[in-house]
Amino acid sequence: MQSSDYLALFTTLKMAGLTTVILLIIGTPLAWFLSKMTHKFKVVIEAVIALPLVLPPTVLGFYLLIAFSPQYLPGQLWQQVTGQQLAFSFSAIVIGSVLYSLPFVVQPLQKAFEQLGDSLLDAAASLGASRLDQFFSIVVPLTKSSFITAASLGFAHTVGEFGIILMIGGNIPGETRVLSIALFDHVEAFNYAQAHILAISLLIASMVLLSSIYLLNMPKKRR
Amino acid sequence: MKYLKLNFTLNFDNFNIKINQDLKLNGITGIYGHSGSGKSTLLRIISGLEKNIQGEVNFYNKCLSNNSTNHFIRPENRQISLVFQDSRLFPHLSVYENLNFAASRCKNSQLKIDDVIHLTNLNELINKSVTQLSSGQKQRVALARAILSEPKLLLLDEPLSALDQKSKKTLLAAIIKIQNQLNLPILYVSHALDELQQICDDILVMSQGEIINYGSIHHVIHQLNQPIDTLSKTLSGEENHTHLSLQQTSLSLAIKTNDNGRNFAELSLGDEQCILLPKDRIPCGKVSDDILTNEGNKKTNTSLKQSQNLRCFILAQDISICLTEPLNSSIVNLLYGNITDIKQIGHTVLVSVVCEKQIFFVNISTYSQQKLSIIVNQKVYLQFKASAVRTYLY
Numbered sequence: 001m002q003s004s005d006y007l008a009l010f011t012t013l014k015m016a017g018l019t020t021v022i023l024l025i026i027g028t029p030l031a032w033f034l035s036k037m038t039h040k041f042k043v044v045i046e047a048v049i050a051l052p053l054v055l056p057p058t059v060l061g062f063y064l065l066i067a068f069s070p071q072y073l074p075g076q077l078w079q080q081v082t083g084q085q086l087a088f089s090f091s092a093i094v095i096g097s098v099l100y101s102l103p104f105v106v107q108p109l110q111k112a113f114e115q116l117g118d119s120l121l122d123a124a125a126s127l128g129a130s131r132l133d134q135f136f137s138i139v140v141p142l143t144k145s146s147f148i149t150a151a152s153l154g155f156a157h158t159v160g161e162f163g164i165i166l167m168i169g170g171n172i173p174g175e176t177r178v179l180s181i182a183l184f185d186h187v188e189a190f191n192y193a194q195a196h197i198l199a200i201s202l203l204i205a206s207m208v209l210l211s212s213i214y215l216l217n218m219p220k221k222r223r
Numbered sequence: 224m225k226y227l228k229l230n231f232t233l234n235f236d237n238f239n240i241k242i243n244q245d246l247k248l249n250g251i252t253g254i255y256g257h258s259g260s261g262k263s264t265l266l267r268i269i270s271g272l273e274k275n276i277q278g279e280v281n282f283y284n285k286c287l288s289n290n291s292t293n294h295f296i297r298p299e300n301r302q303i304s305l306v307f308q309d310s311r312l313f314p315h316l317s318v319y320e321n322l323n324f325a326a327s328r329c330k331n332s333q334l335k336i337d338d339v340i341h342l343t344n345l346n347e348l349i350n351k352s353v354t355q356l357s358s359g360q361k362q363r364v365a366l367a368r369a370i371l372s373e374p375k376l377l378l379l380d381e382p383l384s385a386l387d388q389k390s391k392k393t394l395l396a397a398i399i400k401i402q403n404q405l406n407l408p409i410l411y412v413s414h415a416l417d418e419l420q421q422i423c424d425d426i427l428v429m430s431q432g433e434i435i436n437y438g439s440i441h442h443v444i445h446q447l448n449q450p451i452d453t454l455s456k457t458l459s460g461e462e463n464h465t466h467l468s469l470q471q472t473s474l475s476l477a478i479k480t481n482d483n484g485r486n487f488a489e490l491s492l493g494d495e496q497c498i499l500l501p502k503d504r505i506p507c508g509k510v511s512d513d514i515l516t517n518e519g520n521k522k523t524n525t526s527l528k529q530s531q532n533l534r535c536f537i538l539a540q541d542i543s544i545c546l547t548e549p550l551n552s553s554i555v556n557l558l559y560g561n562i563t564d565i566k567q568i569g570h571t572v573l574v575s576v577v578c579e580k581q582i583f584f585v586n587i588s589t590y591s592q593q594k595l596s597i598i599v600n601q602k603v604y605l606q607f608k609a610s611a612v613r614t615y616l617y
Contacts, residue, residue, distance in 0.1 A: 083527045122272050123311035125298040127327035127372045133299075137324070 005198060007174050008182040015090070015178060016158040019097040020213045023105040023154045024147070028096070031109035032135075050107070052100045061167025064096050068168060093169040093176050097158045104153040110145035113139070152213045156206055224249065225408070227376070231278025231288075233268065240264055240432035246425075248283075248376065248408035251398075253423035253440065255416060257352075261432040262412040266378045269410070270305045271298035283375065304369035308385065310361040312353040318364050319349040325371040330331075332373055342404070343367040343397050359390025363397060370401060377401075377409045383418060398422060414464055416437060420444060420473050421534050421614065444473040448539065448584050449566070470539035470573060472583045475532045481505050487609055489534060492558065493579025496581040499555045500612035505533060534614065539586035541611035544574065545604040549558075556612070558583070558605040562597060576605055 030049070034042060052060060067074045068087040078086040086092050117141060124134045140147070162180040169176030171185070179198055186195035227246040232239065240261045246252060254262045267273040269280060271287065279289040287296045304325075312321050319336075322345075326336050340346055343363050353361065362382050369377060373564070380400070383391045399422055402409055413419050418424055420440060428447070429435040436443050448470040474489035479497055483489050487499040549557065560578030572592045574585040583605055597603065 119307070119309070119311055120313060122298075123307060124313075125272070125303075126270050126303065126305040126322070127325040127368065128299050128302075130297075131325075131556070132300050138313060142313075 002194060004173055004177075004208075005179075005182055005194065008177050008179050011090070011174060011176070012159055012178040012180075012200065015094055015097060016155050018094050018157045019101060020151050022094070022098050023077045023101060024151060027102060027150065027154075028109060029104035031106045032113055034106070034110050035113035053103050057161070057163030058167055060100060061096065064092075064164070064168045066097070068092050068095075075137040087168060088170045088172065088176060090095070090175050091177070093165050096164045096168045097161055100161060100164050101157045104157050105150040107141070108146045108150045112143040116142055136146050149213055152209055156209050159202070160206070176186045177214045224519065225283050226281075227269065227410075228279075228281040229265075229269070229278060231268065231276040233264065233273060233276045238432060240268075242434055243266050244427065244434050244437060246410075246427070246437075248460065250424035251402055251409040251411050251422050253419035253426035254412045254429060255414065255419055255426055256408060256429035257414060260429040262414075262429055263380050263428065264432075266305060266380050266410065266412055267364055269376075269578065270378055271296060271301050271302050272305070284291075285286070302373075302375045303378060304372050304374035304376075305368045305380060306362070306365050306382050308381045310358075310365040312356075312361055312364055312368070314354055315353075316353065317347065317349070318351050318353055318356070321353060321364055321368050322349075323372055325368045329371065329373045332371075334371060334373055336371060339367050339370050342401065343370075344393075357390070359386045359394060362386065362394055366394070366397060366401070370405070370407075374407070377407050379409060379411045381412050381414070382414070383415070395422060416444065416447075416469075416471075417613070420536055441473040441475065444536070445582060445584065470584050470586055472537045472539065472542075472580065472581075473534075474536060475534050478505060478531055478533050487555065488610075490535070492581060496558055496579050498558075498612060499609045500614075501609055504612070504614045505536075517560075535612050537583070537607055537613065539584040542583060542585045542605050542607045544576075544585055544587060544591075544595065544597065545606060546597075548604055549606060552606065554606045555609050556607045560603065560605060561608060562599050562601045565592070565597065565599060576603060578605065 034045060038046075065087060066072060067134075069075045070077070070079055070085060070087075075086045078084075078091075084092075086095075120142070121134050122140050124138050125131075129137060159178075160180065161178070162184065165176065165178055166181060169178075169181075171177050171181050177185075179202060183195055183198040183202070186192070186198065225248040227245065227248055229242045230242050232241045238259070238261070242265065254265060256262050264273060268276055269287075274288075274295060275290075277290055279291075280287045282301070286292075286294055287301060288294065312318075313324065316324060322336050322339070326332060326334075340349060343366060345363060345367055348356065348360055348364070353364065356364065358615075366379075366382065382398070383394055383485075386394065395418070396466070398409070398411075401407065402422075411419065411423060423440045425438065425562060426440045426443045428435050428443060436446060438446075474490075476492060476498065479489040479491045481488050482502045483499070486502055488502045488505045490498045490500065492498055546555075548559075558576075558578040560576040561581065562574060563577050563582070564573075564575035566573045566575075570589055572587050572589055574587060574592075574597065576583045576585060585605060
């Protein structure tokens with residue numbers, strides 16, 4: 001691999017790692033809230049979260065690019081607070097990745113919380129466990145595999161992003177140039193050997209990650 | 224006397240619960256009613272798991288919930304433990320870890336886990352995964368876990384309903400033992416009247432979300448024998464309360480002797496009469512083996528002894544009436560009493576007979592009543608087999 005590819009790898013891992021942490025911090029309470037929500041408005045929130053599953057990445061990327069530009073409020077606010085432009089920055093591709101990968105974290109967690117139900121939590125409450133205590137003592141251990149699945153899918157999906165990053169991040173080495181963009185560059189330059197190395201590396205890494213998830217989630221008896 | 228004061232309504236889409244009752248927190252209070260009468264919902268309200276009530280709940284003069292002042296104490300802060308019908312043990316924890324879950328969250332704990340393990344006879348199970356346990360074992364662990372949270376009130380929601388006879392007997396013994404030794408007030412929900420008759424001091428009867436009767440266990444059971452016209456008329460659309468239970472005489476009598484030499488135990492009925500029952504129905508050594516004091520010290524106790532009371536019941540259909548003393552009969556129990564009431568219930572007649580100040584209920588056919596021509600204040604003999612004297616699970 002070329003040194004620019006290593007830099008792209010580092011940028012990719014940094015972006016995916018940070019995105020995954022943010023996704024878990026945001027996605028867990030959101031999934032919990034949705035799992036307990038009974039109001040009809042729930043379906044609207046679920047649809048909004050699931051939009052990236054069906055929307056072309058370029059559509060989301062286009063609207064985010066507009067929103068992040070200094071002419072619009074989100075971009076203006078960001079610039080006022082940080083003194084830097086949001087569009088075509090590392091922060092922009094992290095925010096974009098969080099929005100784009102949100103359903104991959106929220107949906108498995110929401111399903112796990114719904115399946116767990118309230119019965120064990122009622123028992124824990126009557127034994128003196130506070131709500132936070134119930135979450136960390138009962139919910140997290142019993143939905144551990146869903147947390148692993150959510151984090152892994154969020155991470156893997158972020159690593160594989162292309163369209164949205166190209167739209168809002170461009171191709172700035174060390175800032176927004178991630179592996180998928182580097183691969184695209186190599187193909188455009190007819191440098192297929194380098195493209196192969198990146199492509200096969202991403203393919204193998206994705207296979208290993210997915211296999212690990214399935215292995216971890218396999219019932220103990222069958223292992 | 225400490226009270227649990229309940230005054231609230233709770234409305235669901237197709238069911239309403241409306242309660243206005245002060246409950247004495249003394250010993251074990253049974254909550255009885257058919258399925259869907261609101262028993263379990265009542266426990267969930269008391270424990271704080273149902274929040275949206277209109278009204279208030281007070282416990283030991285402390286307000287737990289009052290919608291008019293927006294006051295609500297969360298379940299974890301109520302010091303009220305609930306044992307569910309389905310145990311609800313935490314599957315990712317071992318038996319010991321389940322017990323420790325409760326113990327470690329109890330502030331100022333007085334009980335030691337080992338003492339409670341001994342009390343509930345869980346010594347051999349503590350390292351097992353809860354998924355390996357039988358239903359009876361799970362309920363014993365759930366009971367031990369609830370005790371270790373050291374509640375001021377223990378709520379049991381049909382804890383025996385999913386168990387086999389042997390497990391029922393073991394768990395029932397454990398509940399009696401716990402109540403005796405820890406002096407812990409218990410509300411015990413069941414739709415099995417014989418189960419409640421065996422362990423409860425008081426009972427409240429629920430139907431269609433309302434309390435229709437509350438009082439001492441024997442008194443209420445005897446009232447359940449009566450047709451609706453003599454009972455509360457709060458029920459609508461029900462012809463008769465007696466569908467809730469079989470008509471019976473509920474007794475708590477002193478044990479005169481555990482074995483009279485003829486394989487019978489004798490229970491004293493007043494000064495002159497006695498009731499015989501098979502001696503193996505005296506639950507010696509089954510109710511309580513040890514006493515655990517509040518300080519956690521153990522001392523030996525010999526369960527039910529002579530002079531202690533035995534709870535038993537006799538179904539009204541198992542007693543017969545004779546106008547003259549039957550001298551040549553294989554039936555061993557023969558009592559002499561005075562008819563105080565005769566009530567026609569459908570095609571049968573419920574006769575109330577007082578023997579030594581104890582009321583007995585006898586169910587006979589209309590034909591028998593006409594044949595004997597019995598009337599109120601008439602002296603009669605009652606006959607029933609020793610085997611008709613039932614204790615719980617026998």
